[in-house]
Amino acid sequence: MFFEQENISSAEYAGTREGADMMKVTETIAAISTAMSDSGIGIVRISGPDAFEIADRIYKGKKTLSSQPSHTVHYGWIKDGENTIDEVLVMLMRGPHSYTGEDTVEIDCHGGIFVVRKILETVLKNGARAAEPGEFTKRAFLNGRMDLSQAEAVIDVIHSKNEYALKNSVSQLKGSVQRKISAMREEILYHTAYIESALDDPEHISLDGYGDTLVEKVEELLKELKKLIDTADNGRMMQEGIRTVIVGKPNAGKSSLLNALVGEERAIVTEIEGTTRDILEEHIQLNGVSLNIMDTAGIRKTEDVVEKIGVDRAKNQAEDADLIIFVVDSSRNLDENDFEIMEMIQDKNVIVLLNKSDLETKVTKEMIQEHLDKPMIEISAKEEEGIYELEQTVKEMFFRGEIAFNDEVYITNVRQKEALEQAFTSLKQVKRSIEDGMPEDFYTIDLMDAYEALGSITGETIGEDLVNEIFSKFCMGK
Ligand code: GDP
Numbered sequence: 001m002f003f004e005q006e007n008i009s010s011a012e013y014a015g016t017r018e019g020a021d022m023m024k025v026t027e028t029i030a031a032i033s034t035a036m037s038d039s040g041i042g043i044v045r046i047s048g049p050d051a052f053e054i055a056d057r058i059y060k061g062k063k064t065l066s067s068q069p070s071h072t073v074h075y076g077w078i079k080d081g082e083n084t085i086d087e088v089l090v091m092l093m094r095g096p097h098s099y100t101g102e103d104t105v106e107i108d109c110h111g112g113i114f115v116v117r118k119i120l121e122t123v124l125k126n127g128a129r130a131a132e133p134g135e136f137t138k139r140a141f142l143n144g145r146m147d148l149s150q151a152e153a154v155i156d157v158i159h160s161k162n163e164y165a166l167k168n169s170v171s172q173l174k175g176s177v178q179r180k181i182s183a184m185r186e187e188i189l190y191h192t193a194y195i196e197s198a199l200d201d202p203e204h205i206s207l208d209g210y211g212d213t214l215v216e217k218v219e220e221l222l223k224e225l226k227k228l229i230d231t232a233d234n235g236r237m238m239q240e241g242i243r244t245v246i247v248g249k250p251n252a253g254k255s256s257l258l259n260a261l262v263g264e265e266r267a268i269v270t271e272i273e274g275t276t277r278d279i280l281e282e283h284i285q286l287n288g289v290s291l292n293i294m295d296t297a298g299i300r301k302t303e304d305v306v307e308k309i310g311v312d313r314a315k316n317q318a319e320d321a322d323l324i325i326f327v328v329d330s331s332r333n334l335d336e337n338d339f340e341i342m343e344m345i346q347d348k349n350v351i352v353l354l355n356k357s358d359l360e361t362k363v364t365k366e367m368i369q370e371h372l373d374k375p376m377i378e379i380s381a382k383e384e385e386g387i388y389e390l391e392q393t394v395k396e397m398f399f400r401g402e403i404a405f406n407d408e409v410y411i412t413n414v415r416q417k418e419a420l421e422q423a424f425t426s427l428k429q430v431k432r433s434i435e436d437g438m439p440e441d442f443y444t445i446d447l448m449d450a451y452e453a454l455g456s457i458t459g460e461t462i463g464e465d466l467v468n469e470i471f472s473k474f475c476m477g478k
Contacts, residue, residue, distance in 0.1 A: 028054060029131035029139075030123045032116050033106070042116035044107045047136055050127055051103040052092070057126045059090060065105070070094035078107065080122040086115050100136050101143030147458040149177040149416065177416070178458050180228070184221055184423075185454050191217060192447045195440050211434045214443065218431050221450075225424045229417060242394075244293040245317045247345070248327035249337035253355040256381035257327055258282060258295040291323075291394070315344065323394070324350045330378070331359040334367060342372040350374040351393055358383050419453045426450035 028048025034041070046054060052066040059065055061076025068074065072092055078085045091106040098104040109119050124130060140146050191214055198205035246254045262282050282293050296314030318324055324345050328338060352368055354361070358380040365376050375393055379386030426449040433442045 028128045029135055030054075030120060030128035031131040031136070032120050033136075034111070034116070040111050041108050042111045042119075044109065044116060044119045044123060045136065046105045046107070046123055046128055047098070047100045047102045047131075047139065048128070049103060051105045054123060054127045055090060055092075055105040055107075058122050059088075060084075061090075065090060065092060068092055070097060078109065078119050078122060080118070080125070085118050085122060086110055088119075096143065096145070099145065100139040101145040102139060147178050149181070149458050180224075181454050181457050184224065185451055187217065187221065188447050188451045188454070192444050192451065195444050195447075199440060207440055210440075215431060215434050218427050218434075222424060222427050222431070225420055225427070229420050229424065242291050243320065243322045244291045244325060244394075245314075245321040245323075246293065246295050246325045246327060247314060247318050247341055248355075249329070249335070249341070252327040252329040253381045254295050254327050257325070257353065257355065257379075258293060260381050260384050260387055261293065293325075294321075318345060318348070322349060323397070324348050325390075326350055326352045326372075326374075327355050327381075328352060328363055328368065329356055330354040330361045330363040331356040333362050339371065342368075346372065349397065351390065351397075352376040353386070353390065354378045355381055357385065416457050419457045422453035423450040426453065 026049060028046060028050040030044060030046040033043045033045045055065045058078050058080065059074075059076050060079050061074055063074065065074060070093055074090045074092070076088060076090065078088050086109040089108040091108065093099075093104045093106075095102040095104070107119060107123075109115055120130075137146075141150075194205070195207065195210070198207045198210075246257060248254050261284055282295075284291050284293055294317055296317055326341060326345060328334070350372070352372065352374050354363060354365065354368070354376060357378040365378075368376060375397075377386050377389045377393060379390065426446045429446040430443050430450070433446065
């Protein structure tokens, strides 16, 4: 996710240390680090080998900044030649003790788009290059200040759409993913090293019965990986929102419901059946839970070709949904369309809304219950009644302790999930090879594949550490 945005090549993506060495940075970069709006203060950040020199050129105060110790703050003025731009506080951090690991200067100036931009322009005029999005974090990674999962977590913190997602990103940032992955890698490396050493030195190291030990270990690792992979789906829910699809026959009040939830007239509400032919998507917050909510074409049997496409698409969306909100028009009798929908959503997470409770009702909860046993709420989308109950039900369904947020490690991005799945497949193969009585060097190939896949999550790769491990621990008697 992060790397797609930054257009980083695959060599950097793998994050090899050699790659990092080759990419030692010489340019000094600068950017506005606060939001571009009128606010109390604004921060311009400069990072790179010339950060202090550039600051010296534009700062007027009692002292020259470059002669000051690290982690000190200085009051003064920023000048563009003769023009004074703003009264500022300047913070100095010498590498490697800074976020990027490089010499860093932060200029705290008055907020306000014009002032902050003017200061950045002055910084750029005096020798820095404008940073690309995420470039400070990229440097932090290249300078070994954080691993890949932490770098991605930084981006996630910035993009967090709700408090749970934020909590999760913060925990990743602290390195919880990294610790877990590193522990697994260490384990894999140990066993690989052991087998390799035994093959090299059979006189001293025996592999008798080692298969059983290894199978046990691999099973444990598989279990742990499975757990992490499973969290990826919950993680996705927290990060991107629960995929929620509103279904119902035409005119049940689906668009009216979406409007009531979003609080704006987004969906077109009309009395002509079949107006919502495509799919509308909205991101909304209900009590801190993010929903990606989709209004779909009313589901009914139709001969109209365009409408039929909408109906089919609605069915597909419902198929993939995490949560389905089924809107029933309680002022009209249930018909074959309602029955078809109920049939379709039997095995899904569903909340049934008996809409139009403000009108005379023809449909009762009992009537629905005969066909579909799911939580039901009476609402009026038009009068906005029952919306609070809907919010509560959504919240309860997903956070009734089923998802624990505190100490769990959640995998929230697709790249990490894929790497975990790769590691899982490789370890499965190790298990199979042992059970099939294959020679030991077969295991090590798949073990190393798993090791490498896990390493791509944290940005480490094999190479030297394997060699060191083998020689430091197992190469005996020579
Ligand atoms: P959709 O086809 O399911 O998206 O239905 P709409 O949201 O377009 O609503 C169809 C018609 O039902 C419109 O005339 C709405 O004003 C009306 N409607 C929707 N919800 C309610 C409600 O709770 N009470 C009443 N009386 N009318 C409603």
